[in-house]
Amino acid sequence: MKAIEIAEPHHVAVVNVPEPEMRGNDAEIDVKVMGICGSDVHAYAGCSPNVTYPVIVGHETAGIVTKIAQGASNKNGIKVGDRVVLNPYLYCGKCYPCSQGRTNACTSLKCLGVQTDGSMTEKFAHPVDLMVRVPDAVDWKTCAVVEPTVIALHAIHNVGLKPGEHVAIVGAGCIGQLIGIVAMARGSIPIMVDVVGERLELAKSFGVKHVVNSMTQNSTEEIREITNGRMAECVCEVSGAVAGVRNTLDYVAPTGRIAFTGWPNREVSLPTAMITRKEIQIRGSRTGVTSEFQEVLRMVSVDHLDIRRIISRVVDFDGLPETILRLDEHPGDDLKVIALNL
Numbered sequence: 452m453k454a455i456e457i458a459e460p461h462h463v464a465v466v467n468v469p470e471p472e473m474r475g476n477d478a479e480i481d482v483k484v485m486g487i488c489g490s491d492v493h494a495y496a497g498c499s500p501n502v503t504y505p506v507i508v509g510h511e512t513a514g515i516v517t518k519i520a521q522g523a524s525n526k527n528g529i530k531v532g533d534r535v536v537l538n539p540y541l542y543c544g545k546c547y548p549c550s551q552g553r554t555n556a557c558t559s560l561k562c563l564g565v566q567t568d569g570s571m572t573e574k575f576a577h578p579v580d581l582m583v584r585v586p587d588a589v590d591w592k593t594c595a596v597v598e599p600t601v602i603a604l605h606a607i608h609n610v611g612l613k614p615g616e617h618v619a620i621v622g623a624g625c626i627g628q629l630i631g632i633v634a635m636a637r638g639s640i641p642i643m644v645d646v647v648g649e650r651l652e653l654a655k656s657f658g659v660k661h662v663v664n665s666m667t668q669n670s671t672e673e674i675r676e677i678t679n680g681r682m683a684e685c686v687c688e689v690s691g692a693v694a695g696v697r698n699t700l701d702y703v704a705p706t707g708r709i710a711f712t713g714w715p716n717r718e719v720s721l722p723t724a725m726i727t728r729k730e731i732q733i734r735g736s737r738t739g740v741t742s743e744f745q746e747v748l749r750m751v752s753v754d755h756l757d758i759r760r761i762i763s764r765v766v767d768f769d770g771l772p773e774t775i776l777r778l779d780e781h782p783g784d785d786l787k788v789i790a791l792n793l
Contacts, residue, residue, distance in 0.1 A: 515533070635659070768791075
């Protein structure tokens with residue numbers, strides 16, 4: 452079967468690999484749709500410290516179940532023929548975070564396509580308990596962006612965002628745009644902050660009323676004016692930029708809440724006196740848990756949340772290597788690219 456393999460940095464290709472071997476709690480799917488994540492591009496560029504080469508990339512995946520291992524626990528009642536989205540984060544189930552139900556923070560967490568081979572393949576075997584059934588009303592393109600929407604929703608959960616509250620979103624990439632879309636659906640008021648005007652215009656096209664260009668505007672004063680002096684009750688930092696991380700403390704209201712979702716490439720010093728004086732609550736926020744995958748699918752199917760609009764381009768399976776190369780060379784050209792294998 453075909454797979455997308457990065458043999459070493461800057462060498463990505465469609466290769467033929469053996470069909471997947473199922474383990475005792477696995478199910479097998481025919482892969483129908485895949486999203487390209489920044490982690491796939493980072494693996495290609497050679498700047499991901501957790502990747503060992505060669506690696507099959509991909510983790511934003513959905514497909515149709517073709518087999519289920521006999522005796523699998525199958526807690527979600529998955530059946531052959533079901534359309535499913537994968538929760539791509541493999542956890543131990545034994546460490547302290549796992550014992551608290553926070554499997555996304557497992558001390559030995561492995562992400563498909565990073566610490567282990569991923570799901571940019573024609574067929575893929577995965578623990579059946581990490582598969583979530585897709586409602587009939589949800590199309591394949593939407594399935595491709597469920598996983599990044601889970602990251603956005605998890606950040607919103609971590610800051611406890613309430614209807615009517617402002618959330619300053621630092622970074623208008625894929626996850627930042629999704630935080631804005633989900634926040635608006637929940638009755639909150641996003642303020643999008645970025646240095647790229649085109650990304651801010653895109654946020655406006657999605658319905659975000661307040662955008663701030665921190666390169667050309669005094670972002671702290673702009674947020675003060677938007678919030679009538681209160682500042683933002685919540686801040687989600689998704690850029691990973693050093694200045695963006697530091698600025699969250701200026702953007703947040705006293706006693707406000709901050710989620711750090713971006714991954715800075717170096718440590719960032721923060722003024723602890725300000726954190727103490729303002730009694731700021733800071734939470735790390737990475738990916739979500741299986742129940743949040745289910746919540747996103749409910750929001751899409753029942754509440755008609757439109758997450759598909761972040762997709763900027765659709766390619767076929769054989770076009771994935773060239774697309775990954777292009778995203779590395781021109782990262783600003785696309786917000787979200789997906790591949791269909793129907």
